[in-house]
Amino acid sequence: MSLDISFIGILIGSIMASSVPLILAASGELITERSGVLNLGVEGMMIIGAISGFALMVITDNLFIAIVGSMLSGVIISIIFGFLTQSLLTNHVATGLALTIFGIGLSAMLGKNFVGIPGKEFPILFSSLRESIPFFGPILFGHSIVLYFAFALPFLTNYFLKKTKLGLVVRAVGDSPVSATNQGINVILVRYCCILYGGAMCGLAGAYLSLIYTPQWIENMTAGRGWIALALVVFATWSPIKVLIGALIFGGITILQLHMQAIGFRIPVQFLSALPYLMTIIVLVVISRDSRKIKLNTPTSLGRIFYKEK
């Protein structure tokens, strides 16, 4: 098939589908980080969401319960992180890493009996429009509801942070917990809420993989997407809209390398597979040279332990 206009539409549709888990997880982590908490447990929360969603789908045969349950499981596992870092004042980095290792191990154990069970077809919206409109059809229609939610989320997050009072509170807590406390804000409570929200979004990102993208459960099926999501937040310099753009770029590289192979393009496959990771490093280097760019949105107290004297 040649590179005609309708083919490009299909291609963009595929790229959008592959970027959904990155958008969801990174948007959730962005709120957590804007409140000053660095949670490196994204991968662990995603994989727990993936197994919970799939297990609930098999047990209850109800996709709605599966989706809500995956978000709840993300919340539950992030409570552990919240309790350790906010109430017991443990180190964010170490606790987050432990959460990832714990999540991968726990999900493998829970998922033992769910390997090899075929998933259920997830309903897609406007599938008839997808076929009938060239170019725009495959881009705009024929997706799951989670995809539409994911693409709205960065805009909602942006609005929340910039235009609402609560958003201002989150930013204040992330920039200066001491001043926020003096303003009468309960810093620990706000941070707890942001951690739980991040957990819910990561859980949903995992469920997207196990229920919609490749409807089945396999050990370690998130395959490093949580780490890419974490890098994405930095890459986007903590701006929700840039998270969306970055996710599309990373999703695009994955899909394009497969297409280039099928066309017969002569680029070493291994190089193309490594590109998302190389890009992350390059972007990190580039933005770290421009300190103004980072300072603009960086939560000043990110990862620092806050202790309120009583």
Added chain:
Amino acid sequence: MYKNFFKYLISAIFLLGFSVNSNADFKVGFVYVGPTGDHGWTFQHHEGRNAVEAAGIKTTFVESVPEGADAERVIRQLAQSGHDLIFTTSFGYMDPTNKVAKDFPNVKFEHATGYKREHSNVSTYSARFYEGRTLLGHIAGKMTKTNTIGYIASFPIPEVIRGINAMTLAAQKVNPNIKTKIVWVFTWYDPGKEAEAAQALIDQGADVIMQHTDSTAPVQTAEKAGVWSFGQASDMQRFAPKSILTSIIDDWAPYYVERAIAARDGTWNQQDTWHGLKEGMVAMGPYNSAMGADLVKEVEQLQKDLASGKVHSFTGPIYDQKGNILVAEGKVADDGMLAGMSVYVKGVEGDIPK
């Protein structure tokens, strides 16, 4: 009094020790590359293990063992913990298996799909999967409307290249306009990546998808997209009932039982086994009725001919991509050439990655 007691105790321990080494405690170990529930490659090896167990021989297995350094540790562990025969069931276990075999001359090793037998206690075995690929190629050539067959390949090893070539040759025979598009995913088992590769091939116009990877993701993607697909290693029909035309099924059970009994009874010899449709190590799943009765009949006849040796998957003239002759007219490729196959035949698009 106590002196005697200790004497008895010590001799009792010795007796116990001897009984551990007797036939009753003959143990067979299995090393798998994927989870037993992959419903593909590892699943079939596990079925073989179940058959050995059913024959009254004790077995243990370790699943999801990555190829490489970790594999050596696992194989060594099995050898140390009193296993008498160890099946290592993935190509990438070739060097670790031979390395461990050197240190445990009394333990027998069986390595699947490899070619290195550096020590007298290492055998290799494989199945002539390419015979199944010939049948898939025949079906694919007849079923495709876009004349494009999508092929998801794992690693550029002879085993995989042989499958691509066998399929392409058979498809060309029934449909000279056929094109084979290949995507290398560099993994045996990553459903996300396999699904993305299948989708990429479908987007590029392939209406028949086949894969040399182990998960069911490609057939599920094909089912969703409404194109044809084939099960790999195991009967995957229930994962894509409309889309699957047939499956190549690996049946290791008879071989495993035979070798385990031989090792137990002391008649085990080093050998290199390569069985196909004839011996039943390669079998085909049920043919989809969507193929139509005529095509099913044709393919069943071809299956019989391949099994009896009347037809060979690699019958000349066969040319490589540049047009050099590989197998002369009227000749068939010998096993040595098949085992080391490292070039595409004419009609396959692209290069083999290095």
